[in-house]
Amino acid sequence: MMTSLQKRKLAHYFNVLDFDKNGVLERDDFINIGENLCVLWGFREGTEAYTACLHRCEGTWKDFCDFMGKPYDSTATMEEWLEFADKVIVNGDEELYERHINKLAKEIIGFFDTNQDGYISLNEYVDLFMAYRIEIRYSAKAFTKLDLDHDDYISADELLSAIREFFRSDDENAKGNWLFGFWESNSN
Numbered sequence: 001m002m003t004s005l006q007k008r009k010l011a012h013y014f015n016v017l018d019f020d021k022n023g024v025l026e027r028d029d030f031i032n033i034g035e036n037l038c039v040l041w042g043f044r045e046g047t048e049a050y051t052a053c054l055h056r057c058e059g060t061w062k063d064f065c066d067f068m069g070k071p072y073d074s075t076a077t078m079e080e081w082l083e084f085a086d087k088v089i090v091n092g093d094e095e096l097y098e099r100h101i102n103k104l105a106k107e108i109i110g111f112f113d114t115n116q117d118g119y120i121s122l123n124e125y126v127d128l129f130m131a132y133r134i135e136i137r138y139s140a141k142a143f144t145k146l147d148l149d150h151d152d153y154i155s156a157d158e159l160l161s162a163i164r165e166f167f168r169s170d171d172e173n174a175k176g177n178w179l180f181g182f183w184e185s186n187s188n
Ligand SMILES: [Ca+2]
Pocket: 018, 019, 020, 021, 022, 023, 024, 025, 026, 029
């Protein structure tokens, strides 16, 4: 069973991904996030960059469905998500979990490391907040928490460490809890 803290974080993650806040995760949420990114990065509709960006976001949805064992045209409610998260992410098979979080770290860097130096800068991290419509005002604080060696960049290792803590840590003070911004508002 997930602890209350783990559940609150996983519920926050659901709310971050549920872009239109209609209470279910679906393909459109991921497409909307892609469209948001296109606006952010100045990709105009009809261009190759635009299409590639949407494709990539759709790919993220497909990976997510594969991970949850659902067809691509299905949806996931909060309840289904939390049940899945409990069984597969928080208390599941190590190998599957490791594969998923490594993939997620690569995906985040692939998407948001726009200058391709292998690190996430504060500006690039703010893009992530913009893309997912996470409250921007928490981005600097979250960035500082994730940048463990204080060199003003989030390295791949620092990101992976944050992802690990975000998904599994039961420590209220774990820095990685801040990966997707402030999450206490979802406490129950
Ligand atoms: Ca939705």
